[in-house]
Amino acid sequence: MIKVVVDIRDLKIATTGTKTFLEEICKEFKKGPSGFQFYFLSTKGKPYTGKNKILKIKEHLLFFIWKQIQLPYQAYRLQANIVFCSDYFVPYFHFGFTTIPVFHDAFFKEYPSHYNWLWLKIFNTIGLGAAKKAAFIVTPTQYTLQTIHEQYHLPKSKIGVIYEAGKEITFNKITPTQFENEVVKTLKKKAYILHVGTFDKRKNIPKLIEAFAQLIQEGNYPDLKLLLVGQSANKINSNDTEEINQCIQKYQLENRVLQTGYVTDIELAYCYQNALLYIFPSVNEGFGLPLLEAFQYEVPVLIANNTCLPEVAGNAALSFNPYEVNDMANKMKELLDSPSLQKEMIALGQERLTYFSWEKTSSLLLSVFKEAVKEKV
Numbered sequence: 001m002i003k004v005v006v007d008i009r010d011l012k013i014a015t016t017g018t019k020t021f022l023e024e025i026c027k028e029f030k031k032g033p034s035g036f037q038f039y040f041l042s043t044k045g046k047p048y049t050g051k052n053k054i055l056k057i058k059e060h061l062l063f064f065i066w067k068q069i070q071l072p073y074q075a076y077r078l079q080a081n082i083v084f085c086s087d088y089f090v091p092y093f094h095f096g097f098t099t100i101p102v103f104h105d106a107f108f109k110e111y112p113s114h115y116n117w118l119w120l121k122i123f124n125t126i127g128l129g130a131a132k133k134a135a136f137i138v139t140p141t142q143y144t145l146q147t148i149h150e151q152y153h154l155p156k157s158k159i160g161v162i163y164e165a166g167k168e169i170t171f172n173k174i175t176p177t178q179f180e181n182e183v184v185k186t187l188k189k190k191a192y193i194l195h196v197g198t199f200d201k202r203k204n205i206p207k208l209i210e211a212f213a214q215l216i217q218e219g220n221y222p223d224l225k226l227l228l229v230g231q232s233a234n235k236i237n238s239n240d241t242e243e244i245n246q247c248i249q250k251y252q253l254e255n256r257v258l259q260t261g262y263v264t265d266i267e268l269a270y271c272y273q274n275a276l277l278y279i280f281p282s283v284n285e286g287f288g289l290p291l292l293e294a295f296q297y298e299v300p301v302l303i304a305n306n307t308c309l310p311e312v313a314g315n316a317a318l319s320f321n322p323y324e325v326n327d328m329a330n331k332m333k334e335l336l337d338s339p340s341l342q343k344e345m346i347a348l349g350q351e352r353l354t355y356f357s358w359e360k361t362s363s364l365l366l367s368v369f370k371e372a373v374k375e376k377v
Contacts, residue, residue: 028362105286109151114238135372140287143308166292194275211328213251272297295349316348
């Protein structure tokens with residue numbers, strides 16, 4: 001019996017793809033795969049996520065204590081074979097167990113100015129040092145593997161690619177009148193282009209708004225809206241909310257660009273299900289879960305032609321240069337004006353989905369766990 005400790009503390013603070021990954025993989029682990037025993041561990045209180053600098057430093061220290069003292073101690077007491085952490089950080093010292101972290105991207109190295117100096121210090125010393133001592137490092141795409149190798153100087157032989165999947169959202173017989181979100185209540189079916197994600201600078205949302213403004217200037221889409229589902233980024237230096245709002249005002253799109261803020265899973269499902277198109281203009285992603293979620297809801301997809309997005313989408317999405325507003329606007333127009341192309345993209349999206357499932361992700365992780373224990377012996 002292989003005993004695996006899963007650190008689920010991140011469920012208390014994560015809001016995007018990292019939370020989806022941990023939620024969905026825990027669901028799979030809780031199904032009780034043969035030969036494994038899982039322990040799901042977390043801190044007692046809720047981590048501080050506010051903007052007070054003193055309290056943020058205190059939270060970083062509490063995080064360090066959890067990862068490097070409390071978590072390994074509990075794993076030792078449980079006689080665990082493996083400690084699995086989905087948030088980049090694993091225990092530095094091993095007490096009868098080995099460790100496996102998930103590196104979703106290399107943003108700590110690529111965007112150091114977006115992070116608190118103490119957080120970066122902890123990652124660059126303890127975090128990277130612990131990763132180098134881990135049995136394996138899991139990452140979601142070949143692109144991310146290459147980036148992690150180049151940015152962090154970690155050996156490729158130690159990094160394994162395991163694809164993720166879309167968020168499993170189901171709902172039955174729910175009408176918009178039952179929603180709490182006022183923006184979602186007012187949505188008209190197939191009358192908006194959808195984007196889902198935090199207002200992070202790398203999401204490239206101002207360029208998307210500019211491209212949307214260019215698209216509707218022709219006057220051919222009088223009722224078309226752009227729906228932004230998401231919230232401000234929690235990192236001050238990477239938060240693009242002000243720029244986004246300024247861009248909306250510049251092009252006088254207050255009534256055409258809709259912002260939902262936080263939405264529930266059911267409201268998110270409704271947004272996907274009734275979207276005309278989904279667009280992903282990001283200039284850097286580690287995987288891009290919303291892309292697969294759009295496929296699930298049979299929405300035609302447009303993506304930026306960079307980083308991991310072409311790898312994940314395959315031939316099931318139209319691509320554009322995210323730095324070229326004209327290209328982005330033209331690709332939106334091309335897809336909007338061609339119902340036959342929309343149907344083709346939807347069919348290709350359904351086909352592409354067969355490559356991704358949480359069951360597959362879980363199965364591959366279990367294989368990694370087995371290999372890690374075998375190597376340790």
